[in-house]
Amino acid sequence: MQTEPQQALMTDPDDVQQHLHDVQALLERHQLVEHLARGQQDEGQPAQAPQTSLAQREHLAELHQLVARLHPADIAYILEALPLDDRLRIWDLVAPERDGDILLELSDAVRESLIEHMEHHELAAVAQNLEADELADLADDLPPEVIESAIASREEEEQQQLRAALSYPEGTVGALMDFDMVCVREDVTLEVVLRYLRRFDELPSHTDKIFVVDREDQLKGILSLEVLLINDPEMEVSEAMRSGNIIHFSPEDDADEAAQSFERYDLVSAPVINERAQVIGRLTIDSVVDHIREGSEQDLLNQAGLREEEDIFASVWDSLRNRWAWLAVNMITAVVASRVIGVFEDSIARLVALATLMPIVAGIGGNSGNQTTTLIVRALAVGQIEHSAYLRLLRKEVSVALINGLLWGGFLGVLAWLLYGNPALGVVMTVAMTLNLILAASAGVTIPMVLSKLGLDPALGSSVLITAITDSGGFFIFLGLATVFLL
């Protein structure tokens, strides 16, 4: 919907989808012309080079205009939605001075695919134009010599900021913060602050508050734009500012915890201070939102056994590399489970119904264990459970498993009895289901809590571990009970 149809540049959530379609349509026509031209040449007809390339040039010019009008984030979106060859075609149409902004908006996988195809001098130009915190964001993907020369070309102060930004490990506040901010002294009036702000061409993005510092750059308070705007200009900053209850971070703080604070206190920006209480940077909601999104995506990828985000149009080889690590782990656990069954081959030979029923015991155990793990991992992630709550949680999850086991296991036991006319087999089925669900619940609580206690990510691999335990355990319990009591 457009409020002002006379404007060429209205933006609407659906617009980017429309732009993508336009780009795809133009690319298709472009390729069709190319295809026709080649087809005619193949058939031995004289190549109509001038004419076809005119049509092609028109398409390219049209694409060029379209791309020039788009927001960097929209171009990033379109690049991500295109297969590699089309992606590179569009990337070539982007004005070099916009390359940096667009690379910053791209997902890691797609950014890599473009950087791979860029010349050294193009990358150097990109690095030259980025701000310190932006360069730090891209540092992992750029060649080290490009980074080094970009650092060397900066002024002293920015060089220091850059080296600092590059030194903070991923997952810390330092890696997310930026260095642009507005600071004022406390002994001036709001009028002076207003006049000072009028000297800016633009404020740093997401400026909702100004930091009040002393001569040593130590944080004395914060002055929100709101307070600046609603108060009498004659008021002094020291009177208007808030000096207590300031939410602030250190560069070493965990980025996840900072994100939780942003959510909890609905922040737009917050000061980052060093150990001497000096303001050295600023954390803003846009970096935090990106961090939240990446974190939850990583959780989903981990649960599915993927090493990292994957460009949907990645080459088969890139996809294989991304998926092999977890497939290999899965293969080992599957072979172990298979060897557990191997122990009981004699029993299966004597009562083949066991082979038919055992995957039910293992499968439902795995599903149930994953339910438990997901809840515990989530609660651990938001810091909601203490390690001291272990026994209480274990008791509850085992109770749930016991009831599920007796009820659903009882139902399956009756089913097994009816199918095979063997009531004892039904009882073994019920008992095995119950025991495996209890095993699943215990492992589902214990594994993430132990991983977290060891300082590891509780989500990483816990699903694979749970499934390994409930598979091998389920086969062992069911076949073992059957061997002892039925044969």
Place this chain on the structure above:
Amino acid sequence: MQTEPQQALMTDPDDVQQHLHDVQALLERHQLVEHLARGQQDEGQPAQAPQTSLAQREHLAELHQLVARLHPADIAYILEALPLDDRLRIWDLVAPERDGDILLELSDAVRESLIEHMEHHELAAVAQNLEADELADLADDLPPEVIESAIASREEEEQQQLRAALSYPEGTVGALMDFDMVCVREDVTLEVVLRYLRRFDELPSHTDKIFVVDREDQLKGILSLEVLLINDPEMEVSEAMRSGNIIHFSPEDDADEAAQSFERYDLVSAPVINERAQVIGRLTIDSVVDHIREGSEQDLLNQAGLREEEDIFASVWDSLRNRWAWLAVNMITAVVASRVIGVFEDSIARLVALATLMPIVAGIGGNSGNQTTTLIVRALAVGQIEHSAYLRLLRKEVSVALINGLLWGGFLGVLAWLLYGNPALGVVMTVAMTLNLILAASAGVTIPMVLSKLGLDPALGSSVLITAITDSGGFFIFLGLATVFLL
């Protein structure tokens, strides 16, 4: 770390953890005293009621003070981390006028647990004090008569807003928006706007821009606080405002898409307009962040087969209800897979190694299919793949599956041959692995794309469906091939 140790109200990401520990310690001492008092009575000693209750009163007073000092979001955090009995104890200490703010911050599950224990008149008081958009947020959890009487007590304009807010379905922009905003006319100077703002006691939260409207409330442009602050006060609003490229939403817009726009364009707030281009509300980053977090949690819960978020201290009965829906589906698919095996019982009886090897084929197929589905679901969620890309994606995923199948399947085939001295069994293993991985890849691409084409959530249940297909399919392919070629 504290910049100003003299301040009682410094806030730091670790503080809330500290507050939680303080509350827990006080509660423990409180319960210990209670326990001792009861113990003495049990042993027939004269109850020292006055003395023990003095100690208890002291603990309660201390808790009361602590709770009174905390931010509503911090109290919500602490309530979520406490078991139900302690939770209710702390909830009783909260001043009634703060109940609403805290309920808004709580997760659905924990909010329900508290509302269940509140009197009708307490809930009515909470509803009375909430703003229109806040009341709409809580509407699902409050009794209908409480909502009705809260609406009836409002002024005409707010009643209309409330009925509108309540009418927008979950997942739309309308359900997330709020109604507080600052609007100005375009024919005044910035100085006039500055004077107008000084008449406010406070601005609506997350005001980073002011909406410029005409007499009919139609959106003419936006004036960011930044532009207001850095420009000459003599400038007219019409000159300073941006009238093109305004990102805006309708109340019917999809909330997920709005969230993507907020991320893409790094927004703090955006106008919501009706079909006549009148500004009716505002979407702010804090609601958007909550929406993003809830959405990604829902994805994780769905993948694990959980119906909804679960209070980690929920009763066993509540937990059972939450988990049964998916366990039931899982049981049906497990029984189907079991019946597929049942068809081949004769083959297993003749070659028991089949029972040992079949779970490997099924298990690795399931894992691999889930990898594919996760990538497709994610790409669909951010609108990155068109339905027209189906064949291209299918071709790629099947290629990956073919290579994985031949390599890993070949490895497992050799293992089977070595274990059972039967080279033909090894070949069947390799072929079955390859075919099941191709089946997994096809289902992994097809299911989410079909669900999405049908307008359903592509994530919902696709994991269960994939596993069902790769289990039953894996057993059928492996046992079927073995029956035809080995027996």
